[in-house]
Amino acid sequence: MANETKFSEQESLQLIAEMIKKAKGSYHDTGIGSLLWGAVVSIASLMSYLQREYDFTLAIDIWWLVFAAIVPQVYISIKEKKNMKAKQYDEDVVNAVWLVFGISIFGLNFYQNIVPVQTERLIAEEGWTMMKHFSDGRPDEAIRPFTPSLSSFYILIYAFPTMVTGMVKKFNPMKIGAIITYGLFILSLFTESKYDMLLGSASALICWFIPGVILRKKYLAQTKPNV
Amino acid sequence: MFKELDPILHSQLRLAIMSLLISVKEAEFTFIREKTNATAGNLSVQVQKLKDAGYIEVIKQFKDNYPQTTCKVTPAGLKAFEDYVTALQQYLKV
Numbered sequence: 001m002a003n004e005t006k007f008s009e010q011e012s013l014q015l016i017a018e019m020i021k022k023a024k025g026s027y028h029d030t031g032i033g034s035l036l037w038g039a040v041v042s043i044a045s046l047m048s049y050l051q052r053e054y055d056f057t058l059a060i061d062i063w064w065l066v067f068a069a070i071v072p073q074v075y076i077s078i079k080e081k082k083n084m085k086a087k088q089y090d091e092d093v094v095n096a097v098w099l100v101f102g103i104s105i106f107g108l109n110f111y112q113n114i115v116p117v118q119t120e121r122l123i124a125e126e127g128w129t130m131m132k133h134f135s136d137g138r139p140d141e142a143i144r145p146f147t148p149s150l151s152s153f154y155i156l157i158y159a160f161p162t163m164v165t166g167m168v169k170k171f172n173p174m175k176i177g178a179i180i181t182y183g184l185f186i187l188s189l190f191t192e193s194k195y196d197m198l199l200g201s202a203s204a205l206i207c208w209f210i211p212g213v214i215l216r217k218k219y220l221a222q223t224k225p226n227v
Numbered sequence: 228m229f230k231e232l233d234p235i236l237h238s239q240l241r242l243a244i245m246s247l248l249i250s251v252k253e254a255e256f257t258f259i260r261e262k263t264n265a266t267a268g269n270l271s272v273q274v275q276k277l278k279d280a281g282y283i284e285v286i287k288q289f290k291d292n293y294p295q296t297t298c299k300v301t302p303a304g305l306k307a308f309e310d311y312v313t314a315l316q317q318y319l320k321v
Contacts, residue, residue: 013315019250022262023254
């Protein structure tokens with residue numbers, strides 16, 4: 001491109017528009033992060049459902065798989081950052097939303113694990129127990145405190161960063177995924193908690209895995225060398 | 228009365244550089260070279276002119292033992308670009 005060539009005002013405007021288009025078209029999400037989290041959360045939720053439905057227990061808690069996925073995610077993020085030649089304005093916003101989402105999920109997980117134990121301890125200190133009383137004359141049963149239907153909250157939270165990312169990046173598969181997930185959240189309010197796990201698995205597929213496949217295809221098509 | 232077009236920006240390569248940098252938060256020198264198809268030497272000269280005018284900030288650092296030059300638009304550069312586009316619109320009556 002020549003630097004001091006005389007050019008008209010019309011050509012100036014055309015050049016500005018062309019360069020803005022080139023800069024905007026230079027960003028390609030690899031889709032690996034979406035594929036990773038979509039697969040991991042979907043598998044963990046599905047296994048949780050199967051364990052409840054068919055009454056078996058795995059040797060390890062399947063949700064450790066989600067925790068372990070942080071390691072490849074950190075590696076992917078570092079690698080992608082190294083290869084990135086231009087930083088977009090919306091990148092920090094989207095990254096912040098996903099960071100807050102991650103913190104919220106772990107917070108909810110701690111809540112799910114700690115609150116019932118603490119409630120049980122407080123109840124024991126006060127010297128009373130929660131009982132299930134049957135109206136048909138069967139003997140009463142003691143109940144351990146639990147957090148009812150928490151899986152619905154997980155589904156609701158899955159939709160939040162997906163919708164924000166879809167809106168900021170103008171990526172319809174994520175927007176549609178989030179809208180369907182809001183629908184699954186409403187459905188989960190009326191279903192038994194084990195089916196909420198199944199809905200959670202579907203949410204992860206719809207929110208992240210399917211958009212991840214679309215992103216990956218786009219990325220590979222755009223980065224394919226012209227031969 | 229028409230406002231005079233900023234001579235720093237009314238140059239094909241410098242305007243291309245500014246238009247690219249306006250669209251992103253920051254960009255590496257190699258990214259700008261790739262998008263403008265300019266030679267490294269020519270690009271360096273024009274980047275320096277934009278830097279001297281206070282329109283862009285140039286950050287030189289090492290990344291994996293290789294020198295890396297990153298450019299970003301300054302608030303003065305953003306203002307100059309906006310004024311330039313306004314002036315262009317006046318000329319073209321758009």
